[in-house]
Amino acid sequence: MSFTAVAQPVDFIKERLGSLWDQAVLEHIEFRGELTLIVKPENIVEVSTALRDHADLRYDVISDLTAIDNQRDEDYTPEKPRFYVVYNLFSTKTKHRIRLRSAPVGPADDNQLPKIDTVTTVWCGANWHERECYDMFGIDFVGHPDLRRILMPPDWEGYPLRKDFPVNDQEVYQYINKQLADE
């Protein structure tokens, strides 16, 4: 049985995207047959649409959409992006997978949320995943039809999966009381 790669070769995708590659894709990472494209946040919808609609690519399923908080990394500085949003795509036609990574823009303090465009116009399945990222990380998806909390109660304060959110239940109460006292 021959080994079928998980991802299409980089050059294959580079040819199909054409000028969009130079404009939007900052770099690509290949690791053990998996391909990740680092995409500029302002071009994420364009790149997603191109990957979904091109006849040879046809990445029609978004199998996961999640976020990463970089605050606790050893080499993290405030100039670097705090969050990444990661899109895992699958093609039912070619059976290949690809990953996109993009960094939402904006600070994450003083009740401001980092922003990135929504991809619900490209894949409907991203709807609840983006709601979960908003609920857990506090990332604002601009243009989302229904951006509200999905796991936590609707009046919950705070974004639990951020690295600065406390883990223990007791510390959570202290954190929330402190937030209320500061207001």
Added chain:
Amino acid sequence: MGIENKLVDVIGSDIITTTAESVINWARKNAIWPVTMGLSCCAIEMMAVAASRYDIARFGSEAFRASPRQADLLIIAGTLTKKMAPVLRRVYDQMAEPKWVISMGACASCGGMFNVYSVVQGADEVVPVDVYIPGCPPRPEALIYGVMQLQRKINDMKLGMPRHEMKPVVVGESKEDQRVPERMTA
């Protein structure tokens, strides 16, 4: 003659002056119908208890009622999250007196392994609990033992006893739970 002695042994007092309490408590403890608050993995063990091998119907819990209005025992089987807590309280409030609560498993008793932002650290922050059953999950025999402990508690109830005077029981704490069983000989 013979039957009166037998009845004295069973009921524990002279049949002529049987108190209403013992009859009422006997009736209540032998037909405890639970409402299932099967929240998580402990619900599977609760289903096992209701199935044929461990069969809690032998102990009186013949029917698990879905409606709290028709039940007298609330078995909280599983992790109680903060989102679910008001729902649990509402179901408890809808039950008619007399009602009892068993918190089954580690999560319902104290939050279990989940000391996190979304889990209530023990169902007794929301409802008053009568019997705590430790375990993750407790074996079906442990749940049956908890129900039996509740039956012993009900036996000691006085008519008109206020709710807050009933002390909670933790399965495994009493002296008789800790004694080492004698080996069977022959």
